Amino acid sequence: MQIAVTFRHMETSDPLRDYAEEKLERVKKYIEEPIDAQVVMSVEKKIRHRAEVSLVAKGVTIKGSEETNDMYAAIDAVVDKIERQLKRYKEKLKNHKPSSGRERQIRKSIFAAESFEESGKEPVIVRSHSFPVKPMSVEEAVMQMDLMHKDFLVFTDDESEDINVVYRRKDGNYGLIIPQAS
Numbered sequence: 001m002q003i004a005v006t007f008r009h010m011e012t013s014d015p016l017r018d019y020a021e022e023k024l025e026r027v028k029k030y031i032e033e034p035i036d037a038q039v040v041m042s043v044e045k046k047i048r049h050r051a052e053v054s055l056v057a058k059g060v061t062i063k064g065s066e067e068t069n070d071m072y073a074a075i076d077a078v079v080d081k082i083e084r085q086l087k088r089y090k091e092k093l094k095n096h097k098p099s100s101g102r103e104r105q106i107r108k109s110i111f112a113a114e115s116f117e118e119s120g121k122e123p124v125i126v127r128s129h130s131f132p133v134k135p136m137s138v139e140e141a142v143m144q145m146d147l148m149h150k151d152f153l154v155f156t157d158d159e160s161e162d163i164n165v166v167y168r169r170k171d172g173n174y175g176l177i178i179p180q181a182s
Helices: 014-030 071-095 138-148
Strands: 002-008 036-044 048-057 060-068 104-111 125-133 152-157 163-168 174-177
Touching: 002 014, 014 036, 014 048, 014 071, 036 071, 048 071, 060 071, 060 138, 071 138, 125 152, 138 152, 138 163
Parallel strands: 002 036
Antiparallel strands: 036 048, 048 060, 104 125, 152 163, 163 174
16 A cells, blocks of 8 residues: 655644554555555644545545544544445445446547637547446446546446446436437
């Protein structure tokens, strides 16, 4: 487990760093290696102690933050929150039937805005990224999207094997886009 600890608006403290690393060792049992953890500890107005943790492991990103009047309590609370999220994630994965290796590759491209304004020219691709899309249910896709703190997620429906998109609406609900062949 790779753990990076950052201190903001406070003195660097080895006991706090060791305490955070020791507490984060608890989450190893819920998630597969390799795990990258980013811990940010900050103090605002000398009384608000804030601990933020971001975990990334095998396509799963989990974030949490807590604020108390004691940094050790903030670390305990945020690790407890992360642990609850991971338990819930593992439980949903356990209840979900395993995929039979039917992953698809998706390619994401980002175009430069200027390339659309100039008439007669092809759009310029600024960045491109490919990633596997594993089959999952709509409920699992919503959970995965929430865990990653994203506004949308492209996934393969485990029943129909079609590519779908689930997204967060402005009213707080979720939307589902199911393409239909014409």
